[in-house]
Amino acid sequence: MLQSQLCKEQDFQRQWYADAFMKLKAEDALLSLVNNNITDQATAPLERLAYRFHRKLWEWCYIYEALRERGALQPNKKGLGFGVGTEPLTAAFASHGCRITATDLDFEAAKAQGWVATNQHAVSLQELNGEGICDPDQFANLVTFEYADMNHLSPSYEEQFDFTWSSCSFEHLGSIALGTQFIVNQMKCLKPGGVAVHTTEFNLSSNEHTLDHTLTVLFRKRDIEHMVERLRAAGYFIDVDYTVGIGPIESFIDMPPYTHHPHLRLQLGQFVTTSIGLIIQKIH
Incomplete structure (x- = not known):
């Protein structure tokens, strides 16, 4: 069973990844996302690749598998997605x-931050x-879309x-600090026994210096450890494997302007x- 962990090259060889990749039509979703976001972030349209080592694919497949193996993906189970953009997970869950x-x-707000212009909203x-x-009919029957401020979650979501x-x-x-507070706050949205699965940026370069108070912040190991302490203190279960992979593909660093192949680590x-x-579970 998956646990909280870093993106690793070896995961792309696992059967769970292959199954999730096919279910999510992940290649098509990634091509759409990247090729509609050709700004200063990429030099040329991404073409179909024989093998795709991209961390966004890993995130989608990881979230899907973590929920599937914990029994969350069953008829009439209720799920809440944040910042869903155009990712394929909503449709897969439905x-x-x-x-x-x-x-x-x-x-x-999304337009002001650039998410609309880059097809990520x-x-x-x-x-x-x-x-x-x-x-389509099942999707329309089961899915609702709402605007939500992740820094101010609606009380109507609780449990x-x-x-x-x-x-x-x-x-x-x-x-x-705001990202950490969100993770703690969103646990209130879960019923007892519920599970939360979230991915974010992890700083591989330093446990001291990082990007903070910017459009994109980078969580250091010590920031995740602080988050884990807060979650456990609140009665939630989380166990994290901080092992860093050393495979040849994940050792490659994608530099701006990004090629997206491979794209497990980037500058x-x-x-x-x-x-x-x-992966965080609400026990009671």
């Missing part, structure tokens, strides 16, 4: 019969089933959901970052 509330930042239900993963998720969203809340400012996945 295809299992889950009732999904998908949320994103309101349009004007959702404004309609149709965009959340763009790859046709879920039957309403069997699972919550986000894919590299809470590092954009303004600071490490942000003066730091090298990758993704970390967090």
